[in-house]
Amino acid sequence: MNISKIREDFPILNDPKKPIIYFDNACMTLKPKQVVEKMEQYYYEYPACGGRSNHRLAKKVTDECNNTRTSLRKFINAKSDKEIIFTRNTTEGINLLAKSFQFRKDDVIISTDKEHNSNLLPWQMIAREKGLRRERISTKNGFDMTSFEQILKKAKANANRTFVSIVHTSNMDGTTLPIKEIINTAHAYGAVVMLDGAQSVPHNPIDVKKFDIDFLAFSGHKMLGPSGTGILYGKEELLKKLSTYNVGGDTVNDTTYDSAEFADIPERFEAGLQDYGGIIGLGAAVEYLKRYIDDIHEHELKLNKILTEGLKHQVDILGPEDSKLRSGIFSFNAKNKMEHHEVALMLDNYANIMVRSGRHCVHSWFNDNKIDGSVRASTYLYNTEEEAKQFVEKLKEVLKMR
Amino acid sequence: MICVIALIVFGILGIFSASYRIIAKEAFNCVFKKVTFRKCDTGLDTRLKSQITGRLLKFSPRLGKTVYKYFEVFSWIFLILILVTLFFVGRGIVFYAMYGNCNGPNSNQFCIFDPLGTNKPSDVTSGSTCSIPGHIDNKTLSAPPLGELKNGFYQGNTEAKVVIIEFGCYSCHYTKLAEPTVRKIIDRYDGQILYVYKDFPLSTTHINALRASEAAHCALDQGKYWEYREYLFANQDQQLTEELIGYASNLGLNIDEFKQCLNTKKYQSVIEENYQEGLNSGITVTPTFFINDKSVVGAKEYKEFKKIIDKELGIKWWQFWK
Numbered sequence: 001m002n003i004s005k006i007r008e009d010f011p012i013l014n015d016p017k018k019p020i021i022y023f024d025n026a027c028m029t030l031k032p033k034q035v036v037e038k039m040e041q042y043y044y045e046y047p048a049c050g051g052r053s054n055h056r057l058a059k060k061v062t063d064e065c066n067n068t069r070t071s072l073r074k075f076i077n078a079k080s081d082k083e084i085i086f087t088r089n090t091t092e093g094i095n096l097l098a099k100s101f102q103f104r105k106d107d108v109i110i111s112t113d114k115e116h117n118s119n120l121l122p123w124q125m126i127a128r129e130k131g132l133r134r135e136r137i138s139t140k141n142g143f144d145m146t147s148f149e150q151i152l153k154k155a156k157a158n159a160n161r162t163f164v165s166i167v168h169t170s171n172m173d174g175t176t177l178p179i180k181e182i183i184n185t186a187h188a189y190g191a192v193v194m195l196d197g198a199q200s201v202p203h204n205p206i207d208v209k210k211f212d213i214d215f216l217a218f219s220g221h222k223m224l225g226p227s228g229t230g231i232l233y234g235k236e237e238l239l240k241k242l243s244t245y246n247v248g249g250d251t252v253n254d255t256t257y258d259s260a261e262f263a264d265i266p267e268r269f270e271a272g273l274q275d276y277g278g279i280i281g282l283g284a285a286v287e288y289l290k291r292y293i294d295d296i297h298e299h300e301l302k303l304n305k306i307l308t309e310g311l312k313h314q315v316d317i318l319g320p321e322d323s324k325l326r327s328g329i330f331s332f333n334a335k336n337k338m339e340h341h342e343v344a345l346m347l348d349n350y351a352n353i354m355v356r357s358g359r360h361c362v363h364s365w366f367n368d369n370k371i372d373g374s375v376r377a378s379t380y381l382y383n384t385e386e387e388a389k390q391f392v393e394k395l396k397e398v399l400k401m402r
Numbered sequence: 403m404i405c406v407i408a409l410i411v412f413g414i415l416g417i418f419s420a421s422y423r424i425i426a427k428e429a430f431n432c433v434f435k436k437v438t439f440r441k442c443d444t445g446l447d448t449r450l451k452s453q454i455t456g457r458l459l460k461f462s463p464r465l466g467k468t469v470y471k472y473f474e475v476f477s478w479i480f481l482i483l484i485l486v487t488l489f490f491v492g493r494g495i496v497f498y499a500m501y502g503n504c505n506g507p508n509s510n511q512f513c514i515f516d517p518l519g520t521n522k523p524s525d526v527t528s529g530s531t532c533s534i535p536g537h538i539d540n541k542t543l544s545a546p547p548l549g550e551l552k553n554g555f556y557q558g559n560t561e562a563k564v565v566i567i568e569f570g571c572y573s574c575h576y577t578k579l580a581e582p583t584v585r586k587i588i589d590r591y592d593g594q595i596l597y598v599y600k601d602f603p604l605s606t607t608h609i610n611a612l613r614a615s616e617a618a619h620c621a622l623d624q625g626k627y628w629e630y631r632e633y634l635f636a637n638q639d640q641q642l643t644e645e646l647i648g649y650a651s652n653l654g655l656n657i658d659e660f661k662q663c664l665n666t667k668k669y670q671s672v673i674e675e676n677y678q679e680g681l682n683s684g685i686t687v688t689p690t691f692f693i694n695d696k697s698v699v700g701a702k703e704y705k706e707f708k709k710i711i712d713k714e715l716g717i718k719w720w721q722f723w724k
Binding site for chain 1: 445448451452453457459460463466470471
């Protein structure tokens with residue numbers, strides 16, 4: 001992977017007057033010019049709507065969107081294009097599932113103690129609405145498989161269905177759950193598994209068929225794509241069983257005043273005019289990313305090692321100390337108690353380093369562990385070892401202020 | 403404390419530009435929470451501190467570290483400086499509105515609102531008065547009692563609570579310079595003031611001054627004082643006896659009577675009485691004005707008289723209709 005060549009595709013990284021170190025990729029990744037140019041092309045040359053009109057501009061839009069769907073299907077090795085639903089982000093994908101899945105009273109929903117709010121709140125709400133039970137698995141010392149299996153067993157014994165919705169790679173500390181084992185166990189008890197893949201899909205190749213994943217939600221903007229794009233993958237047979245919750249134009253083949261004939265999947269879940277510019281740009285992002293996806297994880301582990309080795313005496317790391325277990329995420333608090341927002345702001349103002357600070361939308365975990373928040377540096381394919389070393393150096397200087 | 407500073411600074415900037423109003427509002431929310439003993443959760447204080455110290459750190463690590471360490475102290479110092487500055491600016495604005503000078507009444511110091519110094523009070527030695535040679539020091543001035551209105555020329559309301567007495571010399575250039583202001587005051591405050599003119603002829607400097615004063619009294623006898631006064635000021639270099647008679651003739655006065663008045667020095671003792679009264683009041687220069695017990699020395703601008711007269715009459719600066 002030629003990092004210098006990759007960086008040439010990102011103009012913001014090549015401005016000598018405003019050099020930045022961008023370490024907030026867990027929130028949003030930068031966009032290569034190929035993505036921006038593809039979107040520009042749409043807006044300049046064929047800004048029509050797809051899947052409706054018959055003129056050539058509309059046909060081009062439809063074809064490009066279909067191409068994106070195909071690219072995504074190949075990217076995650078899904079069986080069919082029908083299994084790819086366009087959403088606005090991971091959050092929308094999970095909400096769609098929560099609202100559309102045919103839950104019954106006393107069904108059990110299992111998640112972990114480290115879920116992003118987007119994979120916590122929909123289940124809180126639907127559980128209250130439909131009288132579901134919620135169970136939480138601890139990840140303090142790794143995923144507690146024993147408790148997990150006990151819950152599954154108990155639910156099966158009570159003839160309750162189980163729905164497992166868990167984060168694949170945590171945005172908070174970068175740890176990745178053993179999904180193969182989890183899914184196999186879940187399926188053994190007839191449970192359905194949804195993975196929050198927002199932090200995993202952009203950084204590691206994923207094969208939904210190989211792991212037998214039932215549902216997978218992830219975001220386009222975290223994988224070099226435009227903001228406002230996301231994907232929900234679901235097995236075809238499971239998607240067909242979902243009810244529709246967001247309905248309107250393009251979700252139906254026909255309507256009368258009193259009835260509707262809903263379209264096939266995935267269209268029945270894509271109501272209204274879509275973000276065609278975004279979808280087309282997402283297609284370009286997938287094409288760009290697939291060239292490097294096999295090398296990204298290794299590259300990030302190298303960068304994380306530099307950060308960890310350089311700073312382990314100055315900071316308290318969230319998650320395991322072994323950087324190999326934290327992907328490209330380095331989440332920490334200063335040992336000298338310098339407040340996390342202050343650290344992040346100082347890094348920005350002093351050294352033009354962009355990191356995130358706060359609770360990273362995992363408020364529940366921080367509240368449970370009585371931690372105010374943390375600083376999070378998250379790397380990606382275009383970050384360099386030099387940047388990692390500079391981060392270490394500048395952070396040390398900032399921490400010396402206190 | 404940085405939030406208070408931010409509130410003041412961005413509040414003022416927000417008057418001129420909308421882009422600062424959001425941060426001013428945030429600063430206000432922060433300050434409001436702090437004064438009501440709640441935690442300021444906007445993060446504004448952290449952001450500002452980080453921005454300032456972060457940039458200083460780029461410039462000088464030592465300076466950045468010092469400012470970071472003593473940030474609260476520096477904030478307090480800066481806040482005090484801002485408050486003191488605002489006080490003096492406000493005071494300057496009020497003084498300027500009241501006195502035309504931001505340093506207070508009768509100040510000669512530079513004022514940013516009056517950079518050319520047009521409102522500065524004149525010094526006795528600055529050339530805006532005629533003086534008795536050898537008497538250029540400022541004596542303490544005290545207004546003479548009004549007494550009976552017999553020894554001077556007067557116009558206005560004899561019951562007025564504001565009395566303006568002018569000690570002048572018809573041959574003095576500065577008494578002439580003050581004349582338009584005197585006329586303006588008489589017009590503007592018609593019915594509200596009493597204006598009295600008293601002779602203070604500077605005979606040692608202006609050899610015809612005494613004669614001119616006598617001639618004015620003689621014109622008053624025939625009811626043409628103000629018109630004659632105009633002639634005197636318009637012709638300060640031509641105040642010989644024949645010329646004084648000539649002005650009386652131009653005004654259609656009875657020349658025999660006028661000559662009789664002049665030749666017998668009918669009003670010499672009156673003039674001397676006025677002069678002595680002036681000396682007793684501490685006057686050494688003309689024109690000198692007393693507005694009740696306040697003195698104005700020299701041919702000052704109308705604004706200066708107005709401030710004092712308005713104050714004596716109890717008129718506020720915004721009561722433009724009075």
